[in-house]
Amino acid sequence: xxxxxxxxxxxxxxxxxxxxxxxxxxxxxxxxxxxxxxxxxxxxxxxxxxxxxxxxxxxxxxxxxxxxxxxxxxxxxxxxxxxxxxxxxxxxxxxxxxxxxxxxxxxxxxxxxxxxxxxxxxxxxxxxxxxxxxxxxxxxxxxxxxxxxxxxxxxxxxxxxxxxxxxxxxxxxxxxxxxxxxxxxxxxxxxxxxxxxxxxxxxxxxxxxxxxxxxxxxxxxxxxxxxxxxxxxxxxxxxxxxxxxxxxxxxxxxxxxxxxxxxxxxxxxxxxxxxxxxxxxxxxxxxxxxxxxxxxxxxxxxxxxxxxxxxxxxxxxxxxxxxxxxxxxxxxxxxxxxxxxxxxxxxxxxxxxxxxxxxxxxxx
Numbered sequence: 312x313x314x315x316x317x318x319x320x321x322x323x324x325x326x327x328x329x330x331x332x333x334x335x336x337x338x339x340x341x342x343x344x345x346x347x348x349x350x351x352x353x354x355x356x357x358x359x360x361x362x363x364x365x366x367x368x369x370x371x372x373x374x375x376x377x378x379x380x381x382x383x384x385x386x387x388x389x390x391x392x393x394x395x396x397x398x399x400x401x402x403x404x405x406x407x408x409x410x411x412x413x414x415x416x417x418x419x420x421x422x423x424x425x426x427x428x429x430x431x432x433x434x435x436x437x438x439x440x441x442x443x444x445x446x447x448x449x450x451x452x453x454x455x456x457x458x459x460x461x462x463x464x465x466x467x468x469x470x471x472x473x474x475x476x477x478x479x480x481x482x483x484x485x486x487x488x489x490x491x492x493x494x495x496x497x498x499x500x501x502x503x504x505x506x507x508x509x510x511x512x513x514x515x516x517x518x519x520x521x522x523x524x525x526x527x528x529x530x531x532x533x534x535x536x537x538x539x540x541x542x543x544x545x546x547x548x549x550x551x552x553x554x555x556x557x558x559x560x561x562x563x564x565x566x567x568x569x570x571x572x573x574x575x576x577x578x579x580x581x582x583x584x585x586x587x588x589x590x591x592x593x594x595x596x597x598x599x600x601x602x603x604x605x606x607x608x609x610x611x612x613x614x615x616x617x618x619x620x621x622x623x624x625x626x627x628x629x630x631x632x633x634x635x636x637x638x639x640x641x642x643x644x645x646x647x648x649x650x651x652x653x654x655x656x657x658x659x660x661x662x663x664x665x666x667x668x669x670x671x672x673x674x675x
Contacts, residue, residue, distance in 0.1 A: 314391050316418035317509070318365070320477065321398030322470055323462060324435040325425035325491040326501045329524040331363040331396050333502050336518045344511055347390035350381075365397030373410060382414055393418070394509070401477050402465055420485065422478055423508055426595065427491040428608045429588045430581035432470055436463065437575055438527055442554065447540045449575055454540075468584070471591035488599045490607055530573040530621065531628040532557040556635040577620070578613035585612065 321327045334341065334348045341348055350364030362369075364381070371377040385393055400408075401424075412420065427435070440446030444459035452463045465473050478486045487508055489495070496504040503513035528536060536557050539550055574581070593605040600607070 312391075313417060313419045314388075314393060316385065316415060316420045317392070317394045317423055318400060318420060319363070319394065319396035319423040319505075320400035322401055322424055322426055322432075322474055323398045323466065324432050324439070325398075325427050326524075327362065327396065327398040327425075329501060329520060330505055332520045332524050333505075333517075334363075334394065334396065336520065337516075340516050340518075341394070341511075342390065343516075345390060346392045346394055346509060346511070347388045348394045348396075349384040349388055362398050363396035365395040365400060368395070368411060369397050369399035369403055373407070385415060386417075392509075401473060402462060405480075420481075422481055422486045423489075423505075424474055424478070424487070425489050425491040426471060426474055426607075428610070429468075429470060429584040430576060430613065433467060433584060434575045435527075436467070438533060441533055441537045441540065442528065445540045445546065447537060447542075449537075455542075469588050469591060471588045471595060475591055475594060483598060486599060488595055490609075492608055492610055494609055526558060526562060528557055529561040529628075530575075531624045532561050532632060534621070534624045535629065535632055552639060553632070553636055556639055557632060560631060560635055573621075574613065574618060575621075578615040578618050581613045582615075 319327070319330070335350075338348050348364060364384075367375075367377040367381040371381070385395060403411075437446065437449055437452070440452075440454055440456075440459050440463075441449075444456040445454040446452075446459070447454070452467055453460055474488070478488075489504060489508070491501075493499055497507040498504075498513065500513065502517070502519060506513050506517075527533075536554060539553055544550070576584075592607040596602040596605045596607040
Protein backbone atom coordinates (compact mmCIF):
# COMPACT_ATOMS: atom_id res chain seq x y z
CA UNK A 312 0.00 0.00 0.00
CA UNK A 313 1.33 3.44 -0.97
CA UNK A 314 2.06 5.98 1.70
CA UNK A 315 0.09 9.24 1.82
CA UNK A 316 1.85 12.56 1.37
CA UNK A 317 0.00 15.79 2.19
CA UNK A 318 1.42 18.87 0.49
CA UNK A 319 0.20 21.99 2.28
CA UNK A 320 0.75 24.78 -0.27
CA UNK A 321 -0.58 27.78 1.66
CA UNK A 322 -1.73 29.81 -0.17
CA UNK A 323 0.18 32.89 1.09
CA UNK A 324 -1.39 35.00 3.84
CA UNK A 325 -3.62 32.20 5.09
CA UNK A 326 -1.96 31.46 8.41
CA UNK A 327 0.78 29.27 6.91
CA UNK A 328 3.45 30.53 9.32
CA UNK A 329 1.19 29.87 12.30
CA UNK A 330 0.31 26.39 11.01
CA UNK A 331 3.98 25.57 10.42
CA UNK A 332 4.93 26.76 13.90
CA UNK A 333 2.12 24.63 15.34
CA UNK A 334 3.23 21.56 13.37
CA UNK A 335 6.84 21.98 14.45
CA UNK A 336 5.91 22.43 18.11
CA UNK A 337 3.75 19.30 18.00
CA UNK A 338 5.94 17.06 15.84
CA UNK A 339 6.06 14.26 18.42
CA UNK A 340 2.32 14.44 19.16
CA UNK A 341 1.62 14.12 15.44
CA UNK A 342 3.96 11.14 15.19
CA UNK A 343 2.11 9.46 18.05
CA UNK A 344 -0.95 9.70 15.83
CA UNK A 345 0.80 8.29 12.78
CA UNK A 346 1.67 11.52 10.93
CA UNK A 347 5.24 12.62 10.28
CA UNK A 348 6.16 16.28 9.84
CA UNK A 349 9.83 15.74 8.95
CA UNK A 350 12.60 18.26 9.40
CA UNK A 351 14.59 19.99 12.09
CA UNK A 352 14.03 23.25 13.98
CA UNK A 353 12.67 26.00 11.77
CA UNK A 354 14.48 29.23 10.98
CA UNK A 355 12.35 31.94 12.56
CA UNK A 356 12.48 35.70 12.99
CA UNK A 357 10.28 37.91 15.11
CA UNK A 358 8.03 38.51 12.15
CA UNK A 359 7.79 35.24 10.25
CA UNK A 360 8.34 31.51 10.57
CA UNK A 361 10.23 30.16 7.56
CA UNK A 362 7.65 28.76 5.15
CA UNK A 363 7.77 25.28 6.46
CA UNK A 364 9.66 22.05 6.05
CA UNK A 365 9.10 22.20 2.28
CA UNK A 366 11.04 25.42 1.81
CA UNK A 367 14.16 23.79 0.35
CA UNK A 368 12.04 21.73 -2.06
CA UNK A 369 10.82 25.05 -3.48
CA UNK A 370 13.82 27.38 -3.24
CA UNK A 371 16.94 25.20 -3.35
CA UNK A 372 18.40 23.96 -6.62
CA UNK A 373 17.35 20.34 -7.34
CA UNK A 374 20.98 19.22 -7.39
CA UNK A 375 21.84 20.97 -4.10
CA UNK A 376 22.47 19.14 -0.85
CA UNK A 377 19.60 21.09 0.79
CA UNK A 378 17.07 19.87 -1.80
CA UNK A 379 18.33 16.29 -1.65
CA UNK A 380 18.29 16.31 2.15
CA UNK A 381 14.67 17.52 2.26
CA UNK A 382 13.72 14.84 -0.25
CA UNK A 383 15.48 12.08 1.69
CA UNK A 384 13.67 13.04 4.88
CA UNK A 385 10.35 12.39 3.17
CA UNK A 386 11.45 9.22 1.40
CA UNK A 387 13.01 7.74 4.54
CA UNK A 388 10.03 8.42 6.80
CA UNK A 389 8.83 5.35 8.70
CA UNK A 390 5.29 6.68 8.85
CA UNK A 391 2.42 5.90 6.48
CA UNK A 392 1.36 9.56 6.39
CA UNK A 393 3.83 12.40 5.79
CA UNK A 394 3.07 16.12 5.85
CA UNK A 395 5.10 18.76 4.01
CA UNK A 396 4.27 22.47 4.11
CA UNK A 397 5.39 25.55 2.21
CA UNK A 398 3.47 28.44 0.71
CA UNK A 399 6.19 28.59 -1.97
CA UNK A 400 4.81 25.46 -3.66
CA UNK A 401 2.14 27.43 -5.51
CA UNK A 402 4.81 29.49 -7.29
CA UNK A 403 6.68 26.45 -8.63
CA UNK A 404 6.80 25.69 -12.34
CA UNK A 405 5.07 22.64 -13.81
CA UNK A 406 8.51 21.22 -14.63
CA UNK A 407 9.75 21.52 -11.08
CA UNK A 408 6.58 20.01 -9.61
CA UNK A 409 6.76 17.13 -12.12
CA UNK A 410 10.33 16.46 -11.00
CA UNK A 411 9.19 16.41 -7.36
CA UNK A 412 6.32 14.03 -8.15
CA UNK A 413 8.67 11.69 -9.95
CA UNK A 414 11.00 11.58 -6.94
CA UNK A 415 8.01 10.90 -4.68
CA UNK A 416 6.21 8.45 -6.94
CA UNK A 417 5.87 5.96 -4.08
CA UNK A 418 3.47 8.36 -2.34
CA UNK A 419 -0.20 9.06 -2.90
CA UNK A 420 -0.10 12.86 -2.98
CA UNK A 421 -2.90 15.05 -1.62
CA UNK A 422 -2.99 18.85 -1.77
CA UNK A 423 -4.13 21.04 1.13
CA UNK A 424 -4.77 24.69 0.31
CA UNK A 425 -6.38 27.57 2.14
CA UNK A 426 -7.69 30.52 0.14
CA UNK A 427 -8.30 34.01 1.51
CA UNK A 428 -10.79 36.45 0.03
CA UNK A 429 -8.86 38.49 -2.52
CA UNK A 430 -9.25 41.93 -0.95
CA UNK A 431 -8.09 40.65 2.43
CA UNK A 432 -5.23 38.70 0.87
CA UNK A 433 -3.99 41.75 -1.02
CA UNK A 434 -4.12 44.02 2.02
CA UNK A 435 -2.21 41.52 4.11
CA UNK A 436 0.41 40.98 1.41
CA UNK A 437 0.90 44.73 0.90
CA UNK A 438 1.57 45.06 4.61
CA UNK A 439 4.03 42.17 4.37
CA UNK A 440 5.72 43.99 1.50
CA UNK A 441 6.19 47.10 3.60
CA UNK A 442 7.37 45.16 6.62
CA UNK A 443 9.88 42.82 5.02
CA UNK A 444 10.35 43.50 1.31
CA UNK A 445 11.05 47.22 0.93
CA UNK A 446 7.67 48.26 -0.51
CA UNK A 447 7.56 52.05 -0.69
CA UNK A 448 4.02 52.64 -1.95
CA UNK A 449 0.64 50.94 -1.54
CA UNK A 450 -0.26 52.04 -5.06
CA UNK A 451 2.80 50.77 -6.92
CA UNK A 452 3.04 47.04 -6.18
CA UNK A 453 6.76 46.73 -6.78
CA UNK A 454 9.62 46.42 -4.35
CA UNK A 455 13.33 45.68 -4.61
CA UNK A 456 12.62 42.03 -3.78
CA UNK A 457 12.07 39.82 -6.88
CA UNK A 458 10.29 37.16 -4.81
CA UNK A 459 7.72 39.65 -3.53
CA UNK A 460 7.18 40.99 -7.04
CA UNK A 461 6.76 37.46 -8.40
CA UNK A 462 4.11 36.55 -5.84
CA UNK A 463 2.32 39.84 -6.44
CA UNK A 464 2.26 39.19 -10.17
CA UNK A 465 0.99 35.64 -9.64
CA UNK A 466 -1.56 36.27 -6.89
CA UNK A 467 -2.18 40.01 -6.59
CA UNK A 468 -5.33 40.20 -8.69
CA UNK A 469 -6.70 36.64 -8.54
CA UNK A 470 -5.15 34.10 -6.19
CA UNK A 471 -8.05 31.71 -6.84
CA UNK A 472 -7.12 31.52 -10.50
CA UNK A 473 -3.51 30.67 -9.63
CA UNK A 474 -4.72 27.98 -7.21
CA UNK A 475 -6.99 26.36 -9.81
CA UNK A 476 -4.11 26.42 -12.27
CA UNK A 477 -1.87 24.66 -9.74
CA UNK A 478 -4.35 21.87 -8.88
CA UNK A 479 -5.59 21.24 -12.42
CA UNK A 480 -3.43 18.10 -12.78
CA UNK A 481 -4.71 16.46 -9.58
CA UNK A 482 -7.82 14.38 -9.13
CA UNK A 483 -10.44 16.45 -7.35
CA UNK A 484 -10.81 13.97 -4.49
CA UNK A 485 -7.12 14.51 -3.72
CA UNK A 486 -7.42 18.29 -3.41
CA UNK A 487 -8.66 19.84 -0.16
CA UNK A 488 -9.43 23.56 -0.44
CA UNK A 489 -10.57 25.42 2.65
CA UNK A 490 -11.80 29.05 2.82
CA UNK A 491 -9.59 31.11 5.11
CA UNK A 492 -12.42 32.61 7.10
CA UNK A 493 -12.75 32.28 10.86
CA UNK A 494 -16.48 31.62 10.72
CA UNK A 495 -15.82 28.57 8.51
CA UNK A 496 -12.98 27.08 10.56
CA UNK A 497 -13.73 23.99 12.62
CA UNK A 498 -14.36 25.35 16.14
CA UNK A 499 -13.45 28.79 14.79
CA UNK A 500 -9.77 27.85 15.01
CA UNK A 501 -7.22 27.43 12.21
CA UNK A 502 -5.32 24.71 14.09
CA UNK A 503 -8.45 22.70 14.78
CA UNK A 504 -9.50 23.15 11.17
CA UNK A 505 -6.15 21.92 9.84
CA UNK A 506 -6.11 18.88 12.12
CA UNK A 507 -9.64 18.01 11.02
CA UNK A 508 -8.34 17.67 7.47
CA UNK A 509 -5.87 15.09 8.79
CA UNK A 510 -8.63 13.31 10.72
CA UNK A 511 -7.37 14.39 14.15
CA UNK A 512 -9.24 16.41 16.80
CA UNK A 513 -7.53 19.30 18.58
CA UNK A 514 -7.05 18.00 22.13
CA UNK A 515 -5.11 19.11 25.18
CA UNK A 516 -2.10 17.12 23.96
CA UNK A 517 -1.34 19.82 21.42
CA UNK A 518 0.63 22.94 22.28
CA UNK A 519 -0.65 26.16 20.69
CA UNK A 520 1.76 28.95 19.64
CA UNK A 521 2.12 31.46 22.47
CA UNK A 522 2.86 34.51 20.36
CA UNK A 523 1.50 36.17 17.27
CA UNK A 524 3.07 34.72 14.13
CA UNK A 525 3.87 37.20 11.37
CA UNK A 526 1.95 40.03 13.10
CA UNK A 527 0.63 43.25 11.60
CA UNK A 528 1.19 46.93 12.33
CA UNK A 529 -0.89 49.83 13.52
CA UNK A 530 -1.83 51.86 10.39
CA UNK A 531 0.23 54.90 11.42
CA UNK A 532 3.29 52.82 12.24
CA UNK A 533 2.89 50.99 8.91
CA UNK A 534 3.08 54.38 7.19
CA UNK A 535 6.25 55.25 9.10
CA UNK A 536 7.77 51.87 8.29
CA UNK A 537 7.02 52.48 4.61
CA UNK A 538 8.89 55.80 4.76
CA UNK A 539 11.91 53.93 6.10
CA UNK A 540 12.00 51.91 2.87
CA UNK A 541 13.30 54.99 1.07
CA UNK A 542 16.20 53.92 -1.18
CA UNK A 543 18.61 56.36 0.52
CA UNK A 544 18.09 54.63 3.89
CA UNK A 545 20.29 51.49 3.92
CA UNK A 546 18.54 48.28 4.83
CA UNK A 547 19.98 46.44 7.80
CA UNK A 548 20.23 46.93 11.55
CA UNK A 549 18.55 50.35 11.58
CA UNK A 550 15.47 49.11 9.76
CA UNK A 551 15.34 45.96 11.87
CA UNK A 552 15.44 48.06 15.04
CA UNK A 553 12.67 50.35 13.79
CA UNK A 554 10.56 47.37 12.70
CA UNK A 555 10.91 45.74 16.10
CA UNK A 556 9.95 48.97 17.90
CA UNK A 557 6.97 49.65 15.64
CA UNK A 558 5.71 46.13 16.21
CA UNK A 559 6.15 46.57 19.97
CA UNK A 560 4.12 49.80 19.87
CA UNK A 561 1.45 48.12 17.72
CA UNK A 562 1.11 45.20 20.16
CA UNK A 563 1.29 46.58 23.72
CA UNK A 564 0.88 44.23 26.65
CA UNK A 565 -2.29 46.13 27.62
CA UNK A 566 -4.88 44.33 25.49
CA UNK A 567 -7.18 47.37 25.72
CA UNK A 568 -4.64 49.37 23.71
CA UNK A 569 -4.48 47.13 20.64
CA UNK A 570 -4.78 49.01 17.36
CA UNK A 571 -8.11 49.26 15.56
CA UNK A 572 -8.40 47.14 12.38
CA UNK A 573 -8.18 49.20 9.22
CA UNK A 574 -8.46 48.87 5.47
CA UNK A 575 -5.64 49.85 3.14
CA UNK A 576 -7.96 49.74 0.13
CA UNK A 577 -11.18 51.60 -0.55
CA UNK A 578 -14.44 49.61 -0.41
CA UNK A 579 -14.88 50.12 -4.15
CA UNK A 580 -11.44 48.66 -4.86
CA UNK A 581 -12.08 45.75 -2.52
CA UNK A 582 -15.43 44.90 -4.05
CA UNK A 583 -13.90 45.07 -7.54
CA UNK A 584 -11.23 42.57 -6.45
CA UNK A 585 -13.86 40.19 -5.03
CA UNK A 586 -16.02 40.41 -8.13
CA UNK A 587 -12.98 39.82 -10.33
CA UNK A 588 -12.54 36.42 -8.70
CA UNK A 589 -16.23 35.51 -8.73
CA UNK A 590 -16.05 32.84 -11.42
CA UNK A 591 -13.14 31.05 -9.76
CA UNK A 592 -14.81 31.24 -6.33
CA UNK A 593 -17.91 29.56 -7.73
CA UNK A 594 -15.86 26.78 -9.36
CA UNK A 595 -14.04 26.08 -6.09
CA UNK A 596 -17.25 26.15 -4.05
CA UNK A 597 -19.11 23.80 -6.40
CA UNK A 598 -16.39 21.42 -7.56
CA UNK A 599 -14.12 21.20 -4.49
CA UNK A 600 -16.50 21.90 -1.60
CA UNK A 601 -19.71 20.43 -3.03
CA UNK A 602 -21.66 23.62 -2.47
CA UNK A 603 -24.46 23.79 -4.99
CA UNK A 604 -25.12 27.46 -4.20
CA UNK A 605 -21.58 28.26 -5.39
CA UNK A 606 -20.73 30.56 -2.49
CA UNK A 607 -17.19 30.33 -1.14
CA UNK A 608 -16.97 33.16 1.41
CA UNK A 609 -19.67 34.16 3.88
CA UNK A 610 -18.29 37.27 5.60
CA UNK A 611 -20.09 40.54 4.70
CA UNK A 612 -18.80 42.71 1.88
CA UNK A 613 -16.93 45.93 2.71
CA UNK A 614 -19.08 48.77 4.04
CA UNK A 615 -18.84 51.75 1.71
CA UNK A 616 -20.19 54.17 4.31
CA UNK A 617 -17.61 53.91 7.11
CA UNK A 618 -14.35 54.03 5.17
CA UNK A 619 -12.22 57.19 5.01
CA UNK A 620 -8.94 57.68 3.09
CA UNK A 621 -5.88 57.61 5.32
CA UNK A 622 -5.21 61.19 6.54
CA UNK A 623 -1.51 60.73 7.30
CA UNK A 624 0.56 59.90 10.34
CA UNK A 625 0.08 62.26 13.32
CA UNK A 626 3.18 63.90 14.81
CA UNK A 627 2.61 62.29 18.21
CA UNK A 628 2.95 58.83 16.66
CA UNK A 629 6.25 59.85 15.01
CA UNK A 630 7.58 61.10 18.36
CA UNK A 631 6.36 57.91 20.07
CA UNK A 632 8.13 55.72 17.51
CA UNK A 633 11.43 57.62 17.63
CA UNK A 634 11.24 57.69 21.42
CA UNK A 635 10.98 53.91 21.44
CA UNK A 636 13.94 53.59 19.08
CA UNK A 637 16.07 55.96 21.19
CA UNK A 638 15.17 54.03 24.35
CA UNK A 639 16.08 50.73 22.69
CA UNK A 640 19.37 52.20 21.43
CA UNK A 641 20.18 53.45 24.93
CA UNK A 642 19.50 49.98 26.35
CA UNK A 643 21.92 48.50 23.84
CA UNK A 644 24.58 51.13 24.62
CA UNK A 645 24.18 50.55 28.37
CA UNK A 646 24.56 46.80 27.89
CA UNK A 647 27.65 47.35 25.72
CA UNK A 648 29.15 49.74 28.29
CA UNK A 649 28.49 47.23 31.05
CA UNK A 650 30.39 44.57 29.11
CA UNK A 651 33.25 46.97 28.39
CA UNK A 652 33.50 47.98 32.06
CA UNK A 653 33.94 44.35 33.05
CA UNK A 654 36.89 43.81 30.71
CA UNK A 655 39.53 45.77 32.73
CA UNK A 656 38.44 43.95 35.88
CA UNK A 657 38.80 40.58 34.17
CA UNK A 658 42.22 41.57 32.79
CA UNK A 659 43.35 42.68 36.27
CA UNK A 660 42.20 39.40 37.81
CA UNK A 661 44.07 37.41 35.16
CA UNK A 662 47.23 39.46 35.80
CA UNK A 663 46.94 38.91 39.55
CA UNK A 664 46.55 35.17 39.07
CA UNK A 665 49.69 35.08 36.91
CA UNK A 666 51.71 37.00 39.49
CA UNK A 667 50.50 34.78 42.32
CA UNK A 668 51.31 31.72 40.27
CA UNK A 669 54.87 32.95 39.61
CA UNK A 670 55.28 33.57 43.34
CA UNK A 671 54.07 30.07 44.07
CA UNK A 672 50.94 31.30 45.76
CA UNK A 673 47.45 30.08 44.91
CA UNK A 674 46.26 27.37 42.52
CA UNK A 675 48.23 26.55 39.39
